[in-house]
Amino acid sequence: MNPLRPAILAAAGSSKLKDAITRVPVTAAVVRRFVAGEARADLVPVATALLESGRSVSVDFLGEYTTDRAQADAAVTEYLSLIDDLAEVDHAVPGAHSEIPRVEVSLKLSALGQSLGQDGPAIAAENLHKLCTKAVERHVWVTVDAEDHTTTEDTLDAVRLARAEFPWLAVALQTYLRQAEDNARDLATDGTRIRLCKGAYQEPATVAYRRRAEVDASYLRCLDVLMRDAWYPMIASHDPAMIAAALTLASENNHSPGDYEFQMLYGIRDDEQRRLVSEGHALRVYIPYGTQWYGYLMRRLAERPANLAFFLRALTDR
Ligand code: FAD
Known part of the structure; x- marks a missing residue:
């Protein structure tokens, strides 16, 4: 770390x-290196260029820990338009239109109302349902981001519930959490789509590993579980050691490129993103935009x- x-x-x-x-x-330049811009209009050319380069995209409308119902509703409205725009971008860019959608939205349940008091989790779950319904219509995928550990249980509950109707709905797991391996086993037996990342928040030692070696070891244990049991593992890391381990495990488990995907953040290790694509691997870029x-x-x-x-x-x- x-x-x-x-x-x-x-x-x-x-x-x-x-x-x-x-x-x-x-x-x-420094903000633009990591963020596509403040408006959807800024995002569209960025997503288009990435699709044209053979990469897939997952777009995050920035916002988190919403404490106001109107703001949560506004986020839902923006995501509904974003799903439409991404579907249009997908149609406009030539390329393989496979069963695996090239366009996805990533969202935080705290932006959809999860932190709005006692009713928050139910409001966020209802909003998630609304967005998944729209996403199915437009052949767009949805992944639920992992936030700080106080939200983990509510987030996993919401995803488990929604997956009964939308089995392709993905969730991110953070391997710095001590519970990550249990969560991976629990979710992977469903054959789910899981995004595996190390985790980006400041967490107490009671719930999270603090040393890099421990976080990496946890990542490798979770990766092993996902490569054996999950339907579509998503390796969200820029770390060469994690990428190499994923390739070894994929080969040991007889997976072909396309049975899993690599994911990286917009603005980070662009050369490595291109290299993986040139070698025939599926790679999705997480692109954030918005004022927040x-x-x-x-x-x-x-x-x-x-x-x-x-x-x-x-x-x-x-
Ligand atoms: P690290 O060990 O941190 O980095 C390995 C190497 O990658 C570094 O040596 C460096 O070369 C490069 N690198 C890493 N970070 C940067 C950077 N910021 N700038 C420049 N180079 C860098 N976290 C969550 O908590 N919840 C989520 O839902 C979530 N979703 C994510 C989705 C995607 C697609 C990705 C790629 C990450 C996501 N993350 C999320 C962030 C993740 O948890 C890590 O904080 C972040 O990816 C850095 O970890 P790493 O695995 O790349 O390894």
């Missing part, structure tokens, strides 16, 4: 820092000291 990560994630909670950083126009980019950007800065240095230089050069 980046030794500065806890400090950066803790500082990210300061409203003064947030005010200072969000004054940076989103067009600033602060939390997302801070998690990316916390992952890598070089990103923070780049960001601070960009701020002082303005």
